[in-house]
Amino acid sequence: xxxxxQPTDPAGESxxxxxxxxxxxxxxxxxADSSAGRSPAQQAWTRLKRDRASMIALVVTVLFILAAxxxxxxxxxxxxxxIQPDLKAINPDTGNFPIGSFGGVSGHHWxxxxxxxxxxxxxxxxxxxxxxxxxxxxxxxxxxxxxxxVGLAAGYFGGKIDTALNWIMNVMLAFPQLLFIIAVTxxxxxxxxxxxxxxxxxxLQLSAIIAIIALFGWAYTARLVRGQVLSxxxxxxxxxxxxxxxxxRHILFKQLLPNxxxxxxxxxxxxxxxxxxxxAALSFLGVGVVPPNPDLGGMLNAATQYYLYDPxxxxxxxxxxxxxxxxxxxxxxxxRDALDPRANRS
Numbered sequence: 001x002x003x004x005x006q007p008t009d010p011a012g013e014s015x016x017x018x019x020x021x022x023x024x025x026x027x028x029x030x031x032a033d034s035s036a037g038r039s040p041a042q043q044a045w046t047r048l049k050r051d052r053a054s055m056i057a058l059v060v061t062v063l064f065i066l067a068a069x070x071x072x073x074x075x076x077x078x079x080x081x082x083i084q085p086d087l088k089a090i091n092p093d094t095g096n097f098p099i100g101s102f103g104g105v106s107g108h109h110w111x112x113x114x115x116x117x118x119x120x121x122x123x124x125x126x127x128x129x130x131x132x133x134x135x136x137x138x139x140x141x142x143x144x145x146x147x148x149x150v151g152l153a154a155g156y157f158g159g160k161i162d163t164a165l166n167w168i169m170n171v172m173l174a175f176p177q178l179l180f181i182i183a184v185t186x187x188x189x190x191x192x193x194x195x196x197x198x199x200x201x202x203x204l205q206l207s208a209i210i211a212i213i214a215l216f217g218w219a220y221t222a223r224l225v226r227g228q229v230l231s232x233x234x235x236x237x238x239x240x241x242x243x244x245x246x247x248x249r250h251i252l253f254k255q256l257l258p259n260x261x262x263x264x265x266x267x268x269x270x271x272x273x274x275x276x277x278x279x280a281a282l283s284f285l286g287v288g289v290v291p292p293n294p295d296l297g298g299m300l301n302a303a304t305q306y307y308l309y310d311p312x313x314x315x316x317x318x319x320x321x322x323x324x325x326x327x328x329x330x331x332x333x334x335x336r337d338a339l340d341p342r343a344n345r346s
Contacts, residue, residue, distance in 0.1 A: 228263055280321055
């Protein structure tokens with residue numbers, strides 16, 4: 001049997017014909033190289049940027065936050081404070097309704113004026129956003145910290161500690177939270193937030209609302225962290241840390257906690273819009289921020305008296321609250337999908 005000769009190149013050496021890889025065959029290698037050397041945070045940011053809805057929600061959220069942070073500057077540019085009435089913009093002959101169309105919208109009042117009082121709607125809106133964001137973000141931070149500590153302790157130590165903490169979590173989750181917050185908030189506000197002059201301090205009042213919302217919001221994070229710790233504490237790297245003599249503090253804060261930042265971040269991102277809606281509901285029902293202090297829920301409550309005659313005043317805070325809560329919820333969902341590589345994406 002004769003051996004077939006191999007093709008030779010011009011130099012006389014034998015060569016083998018190799019098919020060139022197609023574009024489809026090169027694509028996986030290119031994608032692999034593009035993600036090589038990136039941290040998990042960078043990969044998550046890349047996945048988040050591919051989600052158009054999340055990026056739009058991020059832009060809207062940032063704009064609302066900037067408006068709230070810069071509320072004193074924006075208010076001074078317009079020329080009206082949140083509790084500075086413009087009696088010339090309302091007509092006493094028509095029941096103190098705004099003069100002009102669309103709730104008195106003009107170059108002096110960009111979103112009109114409040115019926116009855118003459119307060120500038122734009123100024124009250126941005127100050128109300130600041131109030132809502134301060135309450136929501138601060139309460140989310142406090143509830144997340146409490147939830148992480150309780151979840152770590154329950155999941156790692158187990159036994160009687162886990163049983164006791166798990167029972168407390170079940171009790172907190174079983175409460176009708178909004179109804180209980182509505183019942184408790186006025187009592188705490190009247191008991192602990194009265195200043196020396198017999199009035200109510202805005203700072204103390206906001207602190208009381210933050211404490212109440214955080215008190216009933218930590219159980220969700222604690223339950224999530226506990227479940228993650230129960231699965232992580234049996235991993236090989238935890239056993240290796242124990243064998244090397246690491247104490248429980250090192251294992252909790254150096255080994256377990258760095259592997260929990262993704263679910264913690266997701267829990268925080270989803271808690272903020274819930275807290276915004278809760279704070280607005282409290283003010284709408286009259287047990288939150290006390291008028292004339294600006295607040296979105298308080299503006300909606302005041303607008304219910306005039307919506308048949310001046311729907312603009314109801315639409316402005318209502319649309320703002322809807323957009324900011326929706327944007328933050330979409331952003332939270334996008335963060336969750338970006339941090340979970342196994343999530344299905346189109």
